[in-house]
Structure formats: C-alpha cells, structure tokens
Amino acid sequence: MSELRELYQETILEHSRKPRNFGELPSASHKAEGYNPLCGDHYTIFVNLKDGAIDDIRFNGAGCAISKASASMMTQSLKGKTESEAEEIFSRFHDLVTGQQNGTDNLGKLAVFAGVSEFPLRVKCAALAWHALRAALRGDQQAISTE
Amino acid sequence: MSTAVKTPQQLHTEFDVYRIREDFPVLAQQVHGKPLVYLDNAATTQKPLAVIDAISHYYRCDNSNIHRGVHALSERATEAYENARGAAQGFINAADRKEIIFLRGTTEAINLVAQTYGREHVGAGDEVLITAMEHHSNIVPWQILCKQKGAKLRVAPINDRGELVLEEFEKLLGPKTKLVAVSHLSNALGTINPIKQITRMAHERGIPVLVDGAQAAPRMPVDVQDLDCDFYAVSGHKMYAPTGIGFLYGKAALLEAMPPYQGGGDMIASVTFDKTVYNRLPYKFEAGTPNIADTIGLGAAIEYLNQLGLENIEPHEAELLAYATAEVQKIPGVEVVGTAREKAGVLSFVMGEIHPHDIGTILDSEGVAVRTGHHCAQPVMQRYGIPATVRASFGLYNTREEVDALVRGIRKVKEVMG
Missing domain, CATH: 3.40.640.10 (Type I PLP-dependent aspartate aminotransferase-like (Major domain))
Known part of the structure; x- marks a missing residue:
C-alpha cells in the first residue's frame, strides 16, 4: 500500500482531476502528439516559443492519472524556460522516474513522481507528454509513440 | 450398478476446482505479497503439468x-x-x-x-x-x-x-x-x-x-x-x-x-x-x-x-462470470461494457473517470492480474467511445474466492483514487 500511495500522491491525483494549462493553443508555434498504443493514452502538446523560450504551453488529450498529471505539471514547470532548460529538466525527470537518481534536486514539485520508479510499467505513462514536448520543440511532425 | 443420468448439478459438483488448481504450478505463488489471482485468461492461459x-x-x-x-x-x-x-x-x-x-x-x-x-x-x-x-x-x-x-x-x-x-x-x-x-x-x-x-x-x-x-x-x-x-x-x-x-x-x-x-x-x-x-x-x-x-x-x-470435459468447464466459468458480474455491479461507479445475452468468459468494465491503466496497477498490487487497454479491438472501444477497459477473463481454474479478491481490489481502487 505504501508504494501505491507513493505513486498516487495527492498532488498527482489532484492534477489528474484538474489538469492545468489544459486545452488547445491555437497560436502555437510548435505542437506534437504523443500516443501510447498499449493503453490508448493520447495527448497533444502545444508550445509557443518566443526568443528561444517557452512563452506559453498547453496540452489536451486523455489518459491515465499518471500521464495526465505528468503533462499538467510539466506545463507548469516549463513555462518561461528556454529550450535547453526544458531538455535539461526532462533529462532529470527521466532519471527520477526510471530510478537512476536518488535526489530530487532542482525538480521542485516534479519530485512527487519519484514513486513511479517502483512501477517500471508506468514509466512510459509519466514520460509520454515529455517525449511529445521534445518532438514538438524539434519540429517532428509525426506523432511519437511509446512503442 | 447405477445407470442413472447425472444432472448438470451433480456433474458440476464433481468439477473440483481446488484439486484442478494443483495441476497448474504457476498458480501457487504470491505476487506483491498476495496470492496470485490470475484473471487474464483471454490473453493467455496457464499450462497444466500434463502439458x-x-x-x-x-x-x-x-x-x-x-x-x-x-x-x-x-x-x-x-x-x-x-x-x-x-x-x-x-x-x-x-x-x-x-x-x-x-x-x-x-x-x-x-x-x-x-x-x-x-x-x-x-x-x-x-x-x-x-x-x-x-x-x-x-x-x-x-x-x-x-x-x-x-x-x-x-x-x-x-x-x-x-x-x-x-x-x-x-x-x-x-x-x-x-x-x-x-x-x-x-x-x-x-x-x-x-x-x-x-x-x-x-x-x-x-x-x-x-x-x-x-x-x-x-x-x-x-x-x-x-x-x-x-x-x-x-x-x-x-x-x-x-x-x-x-x-x-x-x-x-x-x-x-x-x-x-x-x-x-x-x-x-x-x-x-x-x-x-x-x-x-x-x-x-x-x-x-x-x-x-x-x-x-x-x-x-x-x-x-x-x-475435465468442456461440458463441465462451461458451466463453471458461466457461474463465475454471473457471480463476478453481479458483484462488480454492486460497486457504485462500475459500468460493465458488453452485456450480451449470450456471453462467456469475459468481464470488461470501466469506472467513470478512473483510467483502466491506473485500475490495473492497483489491482496488480493486490495480486490480481487483469488486462487493461483496448484488447487489440480498437474499433470496439471506438464504438463505446472509451479509450480502454479493464478486462477480467476467467479460466477453468478460477474460483469464487478469486472473484471476491477482484471485488476487494476494485474497492481499493476507489479508496486510492478517491
């Protein structure tokens, strides 16, 4: 039960129920889709880049609590960040959810995802929106897939 | 010597599921500290010692x-x-x-x-x-x-x-x-x-x-x-x-x-x-x-x-399906997907806003193995306007106690996900 509580922390459940920055961003300069064909999770990430920084970021779509909370908290943590800062945060977040890092330095609220590392099958859920974001920033047109 | 024809009830009581379970070595294990409850038989079944x-x-x-x-x-x-x-x-x-x-x-x-x-x-x-x-x-x-x-x-x-x-x-x-x-x-x-x-x-x-x-x-x-x-x-x-x-x-x-x-x-x-x-x-x-x-x-x-006889396996699984269907429907918020009058083996359901993937993880923590997802039938999911379901599917070795474990697991889902 404690591992489950670690995974489904109140912050995560709250974001999955009331995702922030949820919806389309018609003026987006970059966008990409992320899709997990195994469970049907499907998100679109919209980004407006201005002078190399994320001026605005939104997402829409549907999926499990982990993927949706991750997308929601990602948008919060990346607003105002430069592209390279966003890549750096993703890299640290990825290390966190795959258990390759013990500390949660510099991850702020995203540290609540540490519990995911005990559930290897759910790493894809936590990372889905982030992969889509990376594809958006790199200008990949094709929907990214976890498989 | 008796030549009396056995009634279905008599035949059914001779289907000793607890003895039959001993034929399947994989079933006698714990998962996350709980007895394994294998309800993913539509994906693949376990193998008896004979095989x-x-x-x-x-x-x-x-x-x-x-x-x-x-x-x-x-x-x-x-x-x-x-x-x-x-x-x-x-x-x-x-x-x-x-x-x-x-x-x-x-x-x-x-x-x-x-x-x-x-x-x-x-x-x-x-x-x-x-x-x-x-x-x-x-x-x-x-x-x-x-x-x-x-x-x-x-x-x-x-x-x-x-x-x-x-x-x-x-x-x-x-x-x-x-x-x-x-x-x-x-x-x-x-x-x-x-x-x-x-x-x-x-x-x-x-x-x-x-x-x-x-x-x-x-x-x-x-x-x-x-x-x-x-x-x-x-x-x-x-x-x-x-x-x-x-x-x-x-x-x-x-x-x-x-x-x-x-x-x-x-x-x-x-x-x-x-x-x-x-x-x-x-x-x-x-x-x-x-x-x-x-x-x-x-x-x-x-x-x-x-x-074992499929004529005995069929009613055993039918009883499990009927029992499981009745029990899960008692839980508020659970909706069964697929309610055909002629039905067997498979209980697909959704729980409101709670995504099947989360349900699957929580059931797994209780030792209950189910399938979550679109079950390689995406057009069926589209027909019902849902991305996925939770699917409990029964095999000849499943028991009523395992259905009870599934039901306890679903209640746990509600507890965790609120």
Missing part, C-alpha cells in the same frame, strides 16, 4: 524431425505429432484429420486463408464482411487483402449490448460478398455470436464463413460440422497449450482447391527445377519443420480438457 511434462518428455526422450527419418526417434516424434492432429480433429469434431492444419495460432490461420483462399476468390470491387467486434487479427489480414485486390471491407454493426445486429449483417450479404469472417466469442466483450445462423445466412448466398475461435475453443464444446463453418481458427495458448502453436480447420474441398501458403520442405511431393508437385493435405500447408514440441503440448492440453 509441461509432455513438452519436457519430448525433448528428453523423443526429439527428432518428423515425416522423414526411418529411425526410432523420428517414428516416435511423428506418431506423437500426428496424434495431436487426431486430438485436434476430435476436439472440434472435424470430419477428417487432414482438415487440421497446424500453424502458429489464430492470427497465422486467418492470414493463411486471406492470402490463399482470399487471393484466389476476392477480386476488384468484391467485399469481405466482418463484424464491429473483431480482434485486430480478424480485421487487418482482410484489410491487407482488400488493398491488394481493390476489394472493400464491410463491417456489420453491433448494438449497445455488444451483440451483432443480425438483420444488418444479413443486409450486408450481397452478390459482391466473397467471404465472411466473424469471431465465435468476442475477446473484448465476451459476446457469443450465433455462428449457425450466420453460416446459414451466408451459405444461402454461396458465401463461405471463417470463424475466429480463439476465445471459444477453451470455453465451450465446438462442433465445426454442426456449426457448418468453412474455416475455424484456434490458438493453443488460449486453451492451456503452449504459445506458438494453433490450428486452422478447413473443409477438405476448400483446402484441396487452395494454393499453398508457403513453399518449402514437407509441403511438396516432388521437386524439379521445372515443376513442383505439392503434397497432399494437410501437409500442403505445413511447409518447413513444424513446431513439433508445442504441437505435442497442444495434444496434451486437448487430452487434459477432454478429461
């Missing part, structure tokens, strides 16, 4: 290539392999053993029919008719064929209960329809299709029918002559046999007229560089050294099922 031992015995004692050696091992291997064919023939009551083609499973069987019978008989402008509840393996091979031939794939609708709408199905049977492909039991919804009615409707118009029997074969007695289907496809691993083996039944006259699927050894009678004469049935469709060990394992699984 594990048959494979082990083959490799320890009889391993050899079949149909060619004159030595003792080859003779024993060939006999065991061909005995499995006889067992498969009896299992679905095929008229002749040569109507049983061993293949990797249902998927390969359907692809074989699409690329042999289909390629010969489906042309530009023709139609192949399937239903809205098919597994991807009974959709995609026909899409490939239709694309190759410029033909059209037609889809008969299902109603809200998940039943095939027979009147609509019949309307779609037209002069251009060259083949019907339909599942016997839906893997996503549990719906049992009225195959006899379907074959009658199709045959009245001279259209052959392929039946995807992957889910039905382990759950109910199947008689292909009574169903009067033209092809019946089965996967071993869903009926307590190993993965990588299954079979296709086809009416002999159809199989005789079909071109081979793959070229190679065993499927030929004679070869020169000018001309090859194909082997007789069933070998014409079994190119290359087959999966001998797992075919023997399949034979052992069929023998095991025959001993």
